[in-house]
Amino acid sequence: xxxxxxxxxxSQTREDASSAAMNICPNCGGSFEVPQHTSAMQCPYxxxxxxxxxxxxxxYEPKLMIPFQMGKExxxxxxxxxxxxxxxxxxxxxxxxxxxxxxxxxxPFWFYDYDLNCDFLxxxxxVRSWTSGxxxxxxxxxxxxxxxLEIDFRKIPVDASIQMPxxxxxxxxxxxxxxxxxxxxxxxxxxxxxKYNMTADLVESRAKxxxxxxxxxxxxxxxSGYSSVRELHNQMQVRHSAIxxxxxxxxxxxxxxxxxxxxxxxxxxxxxxxxxAPLSKAKVLVYAGxxxxxxxxxxxxxxxxxxxx
Amino acid sequence: MRHMKRMDREVRAQARKxxxxxxxxxxxxxxxxxxxxxxxxxxxxxxPAVSRGNNAAPDRRVYDxxxxxxxxxxxxLEDYIAGCEAEYHIDLVLVTINKxxxxxxxxxxxxxxxxxxxxxxxxxFGYNTIHGDGALLLxxxxxxxxxxxxxxxxxxxxxxxxxDIDRVLDKVYDQIEYSPYAAYKxxxxxxxxRMNGGVEDIYIPGVVIFLLxxxxxxxxxxxxxKQSKAADTTRPNTYVVDGVAKRNVYTDxxxxxxxxxxxxxxxxxxxxxGGSHYRSGGGGGHVSHSGVSHxxxxxRR
Numbered sequence: 001x002x003x004x005x006x007x008x009x010x011s012q013t014r015e016d017a018s019s020a021a022m023n024i025c026p027n028c029g030g031s032f033e034v035p036q037h038t039s040a041m042q043c044p045y046x047x048x049x050x051x052x053x054x055x056x057x058x059x060y061e062p063k064l065m066i067p068f069q070m071g072k073e074x075x076x077x078x079x080x081x082x083x084x085x086x087x088x089x090x091x092x093x094x095x096x097x098x099x100x101x102x103x104x105x106x107x108p109f110w111f112y113d114y115d116l117n118c119d120f121l122x123x124x125x126x127v128r129s130w131t132s133g134x135x136x137x138x139x140x141x142x143x144x145x146x147x148x149l150e151i152d153f154r155k156i157p158v159d160a161s162i163q164m165p166x167x168x169x170x171x172x173x174x175x176x177x178x179x180x181x182x183x184x185x186x187x188x189x190x191x192x193x194x195k196y197n198m199t200a201d202l203v204e205s206r207a208k209x210x211x212x213x214x215x216x217x218x219x220x221x222x223x224s225g226y227s228s229v230r231e232l233h234n235q236m237q238v239r240h241s242a243i244x245x246x247x248x249x250x251x252x253x254x255x256x257x258x259x260x261x262x263x264x265x266x267x268x269x270x271x272x273x274x275x276x277a278p279l280s281k282a283k284v285l286v287y288a289g290x291x292x293x294x295x296x297x298x299x300x301x302x303x304x305x306x307x308x309x
Numbered sequence: 310m311r312h313m314k315r316m317d318r319e320v321r322a323q324a325r326k327x328x329x330x331x332x333x334x335x336x337x338x339x340x341x342x343x344x345x346x347x348x349x350x351x352x353x354x355x356x357p358a359v360s361r362g363n364n365a366a367p368d369r370r371v372y373d374x375x376x377x378x379x380x381x382x383x384x385x386l387e388d389y390i391a392g393c394e395a396e397y398h399i400d401l402v403l404v405t406i407n408k409x410x411x412x413x414x415x416x417x418x419x420x421x422x423x424x425x426x427x428x429x430x431x432x433x434f435g436y437n438t439i440h441g442d443g444a445l446l447l448x449x450x451x452x453x454x455x456x457x458x459x460x461x462x463x464x465x466x467x468x469x470x471x472x473d474i475d476r477v478l479d480k481v482y483d484q485i486e487y488s489p490y491a492a493y494k495x496x497x498x499x500x501x502x503r504m505n506g507g508v509e510d511i512y513i514p515g516v517v518i519f520l521l522x523x524x525x526x527x528x529x530x531x532x533x534x535k536q537s538k539a540a541d542t543t544r545p546n547t548y549v550v551d552g553v554a555k556r557n558v559y560t561d562x563x564x565x566x567x568x569x570x571x572x573x574x575x576x577x578x579x580x581x582x583g584g585s586h587y588r589s590g591g592g593g594g595h596v597s598h599s600g601v602s603h604x605x606x607x608x609r610r
Contacts, residue, residue: 086533086536087331087533088533088534091320091321091323091324091327092320092323095320118554123564124561131573134572134573135570135571135572135573136570136571136572136573137568137569137570138568138569138570138571139566139567139568140566140567140568140569141563141565141566142563142564142565142566143561143562143563143564144560144561144562144564145560145561146558146559146560146561146562147556147558147559148556148557148558148559149554149555149556149557150554150555150557151549151554151555152549152550152555153548153549153550154548154549154550155548156548167538168538170541171538171539171540171541173542173543173547174542174543174547174548210548213545214545214546214547214548214549215545217545218545218546218549218554221545222556222559223561272539272542273539274538274539275538275539276536276537276538277536279534283324284530284534286328287328287331287529287530287533288526288527288529288530289526290328290332290335291332291335291522291525291526291529292522292523292525292526293522294332294335294336294338294339295521295522295525295526296518296519296522297339298335298338298339298342299513299517299518299521299522300518301339301342301343301346302342302513303512303513303518304346305342305345305346305349306511306512306513307512308346308349308350308353309349309511
C-alpha cells in the first residue's frame with residue numbers, strides 16, 4: 001500500500017535485529033550498516049522500511065507517541081512558503097529535487113511530570129506621584145507579599161537523542177498532546193526512528209530548568225503590579241515527579257551548500273519550521289549591487305531631466 | 310555527470326529568471342527615464358535659440374580694475390556669465406574699482422550710480438538691443454567707501470524691485486570679505502534666480518546621487534540577511550495542568566507608607582523678538598546721463 005505522507009510503500013516489516021552493526025534486509029537480502037541508535041530505517045537497496053524489534057521493545061519500548069500529522073508534500077510547501085522571501089538563499093535551495101530528500105524521523109523524547117510547590121515572601125513597593133501647586137508629592141506604600149502556589153507540570157519534553165540539537169528540539173515545541181497515543185509500531189512504517197540514546201537522568205536537568213523558568217514567570221505574574229519587589233524567601237519544592245518515554249514526529253531536511261550541512265526541522269504535527277537558510281554571497285553582491293547601480297542611474301537620469309526642464 | 314551538468318544549467322537559468330523578474334520594475338523605470346531624457350534633449354535641440362540682438366557690446370564682461378580677482382578667476386567668471394546670458398538672455402557685467410566717489414560735492418550713492426549707469430551705457434551693453442536687458446554690478450574697494458551698486462536696465466529694471474536689488478547685494482556681501490570670486494558668482498546666480506521668478510534650479514546634489522544608493526543598498530542587504538531559526542512559541546503555562554497554578558496563599562498585607570515632596574522650580578524663559586524687515590532705498594528708477602532708464606541700488610559695506 002502506498003503512503004501519500006511519506007512517499008513509501010508500507011511494509012511493516014519487523015526484523016529481529018541484533019546489536020550487530022550489519023543487517024540483512026528480509027525483503028531483498030541486501031546487507032547494510034545500521035546506525036547504532038536507529039530503530040527504524042529504509043533499506044538502501046529496495047527502499048523497504050524496516051523496524052528493529054530489539055530497539056522498540058523492553059526498556060526501549062516507547063509508551064507514547066504522536067503519529068505524523070503532516071505529510072511530506074505539506075512540509076515541502078511550508079518550507080517553500082517560509083523561505084520564498086529570503087532572496088539570498090541558493091537558487092536550488094527550494095528545488096523539488098532537494099526538498100524530496102526530506103526525511104520523516106520519530107525522535108525519542110523523555111516526558112517529565114512535576115508537582116511543584118512554590119513558597120514566596122517579599123516586600124513590594126507601590127509608588128504614586130501627584131502635583132499640587134508647585135509641589136510634587138511622591139507616595140511610597142510598602143506591602144508584604146506572600147504566595148504559595150501549587151503548579152502541576154505534565155509532560156515537559158526533552159529530546160533523548162544525541163544526534164538532534166537541543167536548541168532546535170526546544171524550538172520545535174509545543175506539540176499538541178491531545179493527539180498523544182499509546183505507542184504502535186505500525187506508525188513507524190515509512191519513517192526513520194531512533195531509540196533513546198541519552199538516559200532520563202542525564203537530560204533531566206533540562207526539564208528542571210524549563211520547569212523552574214516557567215514557574216518563576218508564573219509566580220512573577222502574581223505580583224506584577226508593584227514598582228519594585230525585594231525578595232525575602234523563594235523556595236521551590238518538587239513534591240512528586242514521574243518520567244515517561246515516547247516518540248515525537250519531526251521532518252528533517254539537510255541541505256548541503258559549499259560543503260556545509262544546513263539542517264531544517266519541521267514539527268511533524270504542527271508544521272513549525274526551525275532553521276536558517278544558507279547565504280549565497282554571490283547573490284548578495286549581485287542583488288545589492290544591482291539595486292545600487294539602478295538607483296544611481298535613476299537618480300542621475302532624473303537629475304538630467306530636472307535640469308532640462 | 311551529464312545529469313549534474315544539466316541540473317547546474319537549469320539552476321543557473323532559474324537564477325537568471327528570478328533576477329530579471331525581481332528587478333523588472335527597476336529596469337523598466339530606468340528605460341522610461343532614459344527615454345524621457347532623450348526626448349527632452351531632442352525637444353531642446355529642435356527649439357530655436359533666442360539669438361543675441363545686440364552686437365555692439367564688447368565680449369568682455371568682467372572689468373577687474375581693483376584687481377581683486379586672479380586671471381583664472383576672471384576667466385572662470387567670464388565663462389560662467391556666458392552660460393547664464395545664453396540661458397536667461399540678459400547681459401551680466403561686473404566692474405570692480407578702487408576709486409574715491411565722494412570728490413567734490415558728489416555723494417557716494419550718486420557717484421556709484423552715475424559710474425555704473427554710464428559704464429553700462431557707454432559700452433552699449435544690453436542683450437536684446439543697445440542699452441537693453443542686463444545688469445551691472447559695480448564694486449568699489451576704495452578705503453572708507455567700500456560698497457556695491459547694482460545697476461539694472463531693460464527687462465531686469467522692469468523685474469527688479471528695490472527689495473530684489475537688496476537681496477542680490479546681500480548675497481554679495483555675505484562672501485565678499487572671504488572670497489570676492491564667490492561673491493561675484495553669487496551676484497550672477499542671484500540675479501538669474503530672481504529673473505527666473507525666484508525659483509531655484511531644481512537638481513539632485515551629487516552627494517545624494519552618490520551616497521543615497523549606497524545607503525539604500527546596505528539597508529536592503531541587511532534587511533534581507535536578517536533571519537532567525539524560529540520563535541519560541543511555548544508559554545510558561547504550556548505544560549501546566551489546565552494552564553493555571555493553584556493558589557494556596559495569596560496575600561498582600563499593607564506595612565507602611567511614606568510621602569516625600571519636592572518644590573518644582575519654574576524658570577520663566579523670555580521669548581525672542583522677531584527681526585524687522587529691512588529694505589534699503591535708492592533702487593528706484595532714474596534716467597542716466599545718456600537718457601537711458603535704469604534701476605539700481607547700493608550701499609556701503
